[in-house]
Amino acid sequence: MSAPFIIGFDIGGSRLKSGVVRLDGTVERPTLDDTADRTFSEILEGARRRGAEHIAACGDTFVGIGVALPGIVEAGFGSRYLPGKVIGIEGFPLCETLEDEFGKPVRCVNDGTAATLAEWQFGAGRGLDDLVGLTIGTGLGSGVIVNGAPLDSANLGTGTSVGHFTIDTDGVLCLCGNRGCAETLVSADAVAGKLRDALTRRVPSILADRFAKDPASVDFTTLVESARAGDRVCVEILEHFKRNLGAVIVSAIHAYNPSAVVLGGGGMAAADLFLADVQAYVDRYAFVFPKDRTVELRPAQHEAHSGVLGAAASVLAALDLSNL
Numbered sequence: 001m002s003a004p005f006i007i008g009f010d011i012g013g014s015r016l017k018s019g020v021v022r023l024d025g026t027v028e029r030p031t032l033d034d035t036a037d038r039t040f041s042e043i044l045e046g047a048r049r050r051g052a053e054h055i056a057a058c059g060d061t062f063v064g065i066g067v068a069l070p071g072i073v074e075a076g077f078g079s080r081y082l083p084g085k086v087i088g089i090e091g092f093p094l095c096e097t098l099e100d101e102f103g104k105p106v107r108c109v110n111d112g113t114a115a116t117l118a119e120w121q122f123g124a125g126r127g128l129d130d131l132v133g134l135t136i137g138t139g140l141g142s143g144v145i146v147n148g149a150p151l152d153s154a155n156l157g158t159g160t161s162v163g164h165f166t167i168d169t170d171g172v173l174c175l176c177g178n179r180g181c182a183e184t185l186v187s188a189d190a191v192a193g194k195l196r197d198a199l200t201r202r203v204p205s206i207l208a209d210r211f212a213k214d215p216a217s218v219d220f221t222t223l224v225e226s227a228r229a230g231d232r233v234c235v236e237i238l239e240h241f242k243r244n245l246g247a248v249i250v251s252a253i254h255a256y257n258p259s260a261v262v263l264g265g266g267g268m269a270a271a272d273l274f275l276a277d278v279q280a281y282v283d284r285y286a287f288v289f290p291k292d293r294t295v296e297l298r299p300a301q302h303e304a305h306s307g308v309l310g311a312a313a314s315v316l317a318a319l320d321l322s323n324l
């Protein structure tokens with residue numbers, strides 16, 4: 001008999017990831033499918049197909065399925081509320097549908113919480129009882145571990161909403177309905193949007209010609225590379241990003257008092273340009289005790305598979321594995 005495993009899925013706005021997760025956190029057979037132009041029913045069909053492929057390759061010793069999703073997620077149901085992202089997933093009974101298909105328990109988990117669970121169980125947050133995880137991507141995902149358990153309650157479908165902490169009372173409207181959310185200021189998409197806005201206003205930049213030819217090619221990575229090359233507008237935007245990221249982390253520390261904050265997501269590809277400065281901001285402004293305590297900012301260790309791994313971790317936490 002092959003070793004037991006969990007099938008993990010990570011459904012995002014533009015891609016479907018999956019993998020076979022062993023009980024020690026090893027991820028095998030990782031898959032990545034572009035779903036940018038797919039309907040939700042096509043995405044679901046893709047997940048069914050990937051699940052069947054994993055079972056065909058690894059045997060039927062899988063103990064459950066975990067699914068990471070954006071939005072407000074109910075563990076035994078699916079996504080309850082998801083403004084503006086994957087159309088059709090909101091209100092869809094995903095757990096029941098996949099349980100009928102595969103005959104095993106299915107757990108759904110918010111994607112920010114999943115990434116935090118992955119780091120807490122198998123990565124940069126292992127061994128800590130109090131942890132905050134942030135994912136700097138198209139939005140700003142979050143998850144919180146307090147006193148050795150994921151923060152959860154009947155009212156906390158998302159686990160937490162650090163990405164929707166108010167950072168700027170005069171800021172832009174967020175998709176959640178609030179104004180000036182952290183997500184509108186420190187997500188990779190938000191920062192790239194600021195750069196495109198500056199280039200549209202013809203602020204001098206080494207990116208002017210490239211932007212004129214192909215505006216969509218100017219993204220967060222471009223900004224970081226150009227800041228590294230000394231481009232003034234990119235440096236300015238990056239400095240603003242660092243202050244805002246520092247501010248949201250300080251607020252998260254005040255709310256949850258973690259021992260460390262784990263940072264993941266595509267934005268962390270540029271960590272060497274901002275992490276030390278954000279750590280210095282946090283050391284200066286966070287209200288902690290003892291006063292000289294440092295709340296360490298740690299890069300995530302499971303960037304590529306964080307959703308798949310975290311979804312599997314949520315299944316592990318829910319199942320009684322003593323007889324496996």
Ligand SMILES: [Zn+2]
Pocket residue numbers: 163164174175176177178181183
């Ligand atoms: Zn918001």
